[in-house]
Amino acid sequence: MKIDVLTIFPEFFKEVFDFGIIRRARLAEIVEIKIYDIRSFTTDKHRKTDDKPFGGGDGMVMKCEPIFSAVEKIVGTCERENYPSGTRVVLLSPQGRVFKQSVAREFADEANHIVLICGRYEGVDERVNDALVTDEISIGDYVLSGGEPATIVLTDAIVRLLPNALGSETSAVNDSFTENLLDYPHYTQPREFRGMEVPEVLLSGNHAEIEKWRKEKAFEKTLNYRPDLLDKENS
Numbered sequence: 001m002k003i004d005v006l007t008i009f010p011e012f013f014k015e016v017f018d019f020g021i022i023r024r025a026r027l028a029e030i031v032e033i034k035i036y037d038i039r040s041f042t043t044d045k046h047r048k049t050d051d052k053p054f055g056g057g058d059g060m061v062m063k064c065e066p067i068f069s070a071v072e073k074i075v076g077t078c079e080r081e082n083y084p085s086g087t088r089v090v091l092l093s094p095q096g097r098v099f100k101q102s103v104a105r106e107f108a109d110e111a112n113h114i115v116l117i118c119g120r121y122e123g124v125d126e127r128v129n130d131a132l133v134t135d136e137i138s139i140g141d142y143v144l145s146g147g148e149p150a151t152i153v154l155t156d157a158i159v160r161l162l163p164n165a166l167g168s169e170t171s172a173v174n175d176s177f178t179e180n181l182l183d184y185p186h187y188t189q190p191r192e193f194r195g196m197e198v199p200e201v202l203l204s205g206n207h208a209e210i211e212k213w214r215k216e217k218a219f220e221k222t223l224n225y226r227p228d229l230l231d232k233e234n235s
């Protein structure tokens, strides 16, 4: 899997992919992540990446030319119809489809090259969406000052699902949301801490009982905190 990030703040990503599972996946060449400075694709004297909106209004709009040039260089074409198969060009924005575990799974299974465009300011010239973008994605119903944090979220959630990225293949299978449930509670040593004890069943060695308890707890947590997940329509 190749992941290419287009941003006006390349420094933002300096160390963020250098830890844990993502770092290991990079070292094992399961994923290659590259960061591109949109400004380096400008051709004007002032290296402008944004300009005033046509029609007036507040804020600045990200210009389309440097983004088209970047995609053309990175993908080989800036015509969406001609992208190689498995290529996804993603615009991170609050207007997009909401990112969920099922979307992470879809990308991990279907994509081999993901280009993530970090939007900024008031927005991005719509022609980027019209011609380049295969997926507009939001990480939730709130407004960030740019798509950079969202890029980190997508990259992390997708990379850990790639084959062999996790130490044990079963880890992702048991993740929260995989079956539309939150995770069950976990405990480790010590058995008792400040008067708080580990549930007896987990010490029993009875695997069937433990499994049953975990299922019940996962259901209970989901019902209490995220009943919307139990509604099949939301899966």
Ligand code: ADE
Pocket (backbone or CB within 6 Å): 092, 093, 094, 119, 137, 138, 139, 140, 141, 142, 143, 144, 145, 146, 147, 150
């Ligand atoms: N850019 C600004 N807000 C965003 C959001 N919620 N998700 C993705 N990108 C964004």
